[in-house]
Amino acid sequence: MDLKELVEIGEKQRNSAKKIRIHCCNAAGCISSNSSAVKDKLEIAVKEAGLQETVEVAKVGCMKFCGRGPLVQVEPAGTLYEQVKPEDAASIVAVLKGEEATAKTGNANHPFFTRQMPVVLENSGKINPEKIEEYIAAGGYQPLYRVIYEMSPNEVIDELSHSGLRGRGGAGYPTGLKWATVAKMSGEQKYVICNADEGDPGAFMDRAVLESDPHRVLEGMAIAAYAVGANSGYIYIRAEYPLAIDRLQKAIKQAKKLGILGSQIFDSPFDFKIDIRVGAGAFVCGEETALIASVEGKRGNPRPRPPYPAESGLWGCPTLINNVETFANIAPIVREGGDWYRSIGTEKSKGTKVFALTGKVKNTGLIEVPMGTTVRQIVEEMGGGVSNGGVVKAVQTGGPSGGCIPADALDTPVDYEHLRELGTIMGSGGIIVIDNNTNMVDVAKFYMEFCQQESCGKCVPCRAGTVQMYEILDKIYHKRANIADIDKLEALCHMVRDMSLCGLGQSAPNPVLSTLRYFREEYLELI
């Protein structure tokens, strides 16, 4: 396979495309509301209308407006249909013949869509994730080819460092620096790991990326492997994402068949194979050292760092470990250049970020916005405000490791620094809108219950501390506590944060500390 052949595959795919393409969302969200049947009915309707020559029905990845699924979009006109039922299929096809639509149409010019800036999700909802040809037709795998034949590993890392990309898993560590560290490590064997153990309640960004555009992640990993000198990679994905696993497996198989993964990629001396490891339902396995232990087949317990995985990771070898969204950003950065990526976002947080917008908000779904977009723009303009006419009380980010942003701070731009100042974190990208009917003690209690159940039990502060914090919160919530209990809770929060072994324990008190900071009166009211 050389560049010419790659381009040819893309061209052949583009030429075979019919004039009108009906995109039918086939990601987990829409499938759960019966989009597979919608797709089948659409195909039948096209056949019955005798339009097979000009119209094709394509199952595509996530079309983002999950709350209104199943979604169908007719391209190139861009007509959007929402909450499509299988019986609407005939009507959607009839519109192509000039008839009036009876299916519910959506507004593709809603701020929910227009405020978005798709980089990671550029192919999401447009290509069939199970066809490598469609990814190639969209320009896919050309960055990998360019990297292998036109760039040295150092140039790749320089470009990435220049782009300012920071880890999308939550902590925001500069990706270029991480790659450079692994690249500089001596050692024959190195590994690249993709962390797809997305576990925060209310977060589904990585699932959408994997289900909608799996090749993009594979390409990002392959570029990473070339840059750091690895020849083997693993995708650690949670078992709760069967569709994503299935599509990844298909994607790996297709890429191997075309010589884009495996030995001698694009007939170069560069080898890179990717295997999938499926998690067994432990949230803590999203922590990198626990994840590595789990890939090795051991109990998924974290271990103290240093040594960091960059130095001693999988089977003691230097290991690069990045999150799904981080890898999904690599191909566009290589294609468009670090300068382009730098131009998006804020001073210290570059690029875009994918968020899963959920909770008490009108428009739920997946959004990708430039860093620096304010919380208000996300929640009120894109999200359309609180559902059922309520008022926004707070916005929770970062899941059980994060905290909340009170309503009066909604104009804060979303980037790593500003969120940290507010006492929360970017996290992997869950945004949960909380309305004024929700009790904040209950919110804190919910997250603490989660952490308590997900603690691995290795270190004392997290194992026993989360249990006690939950118990005190429960006592407060049921009006059985006194003022001393709040002091005790706060003291315990500080201790667990400072003494725990890994990120899970260190950040478990965050939802409590954050609600105590902004909504202390709600705690006091329950005393």
Place this chain on the structure above:
Amino acid sequence: MAVKTLKINDIYVAVEEGLTILKAAQEAGIYIPTLCHLEGVSDIGACRMCMVEVEGINKLLPACVTEVAEEMVVRTNTAKLKEYRRMNMELLFAEGNHVCSVCVVNGNCELQNLAVEVGMEHCRFSYRFPDKPVDISHPQFGIDHNRCILCTRCVRVCDEVEGAHVWDIAHRGEECKIISGLNQPWGEVDACTSCGKCVNACPTGSIFHKSTPVAVMKRDRGSLEFLSTAREKKQWTR
């Protein structure tokens, strides 16, 4: 051999490169409380009793797994650390069923001694009173999970010194439990050599010699140290 010079509690210490803060402190005669640490087996940094403050680093570090560095300034006993250690100890006592008056190691217990050491007078947290089993299926030894603090010394000593790997951990969070074999009764585990190393390693009264009356059991810690020096330095003397 490279040497690193550091300051622990205002005392200058020069130690071999690659040693941990805990070892450096021990060489200098400075006490740092430990619980999951056991001479002769690997350290895991799990109990968090040995946390220390290091100047210029904004988080606490476990002394047992943190290597010394040149010009490191370590504090082992600040007010914050003392408070945290006491709280950590209270969490342990609230978590299990630690009733000293009926325990085989009452008076010879590391957990008890450490509780006194860190100044724990009472427990601020509510006792969980978990329902935990006692396994006395082994002919010589027993394990009382009520007294277990999940330090995993038994797991490591059995795996790393005896090489039998009888013990392991099952479940997670507060449900964590030390198990023998494939979660079988201890007496049915063929891999167990009945060497008693786990009995000598246990910091509490959890693993015990059968038919020992209350408050009389003493553990032979020296035997484990003897084994490790014998292996590493080929010195077969105690």
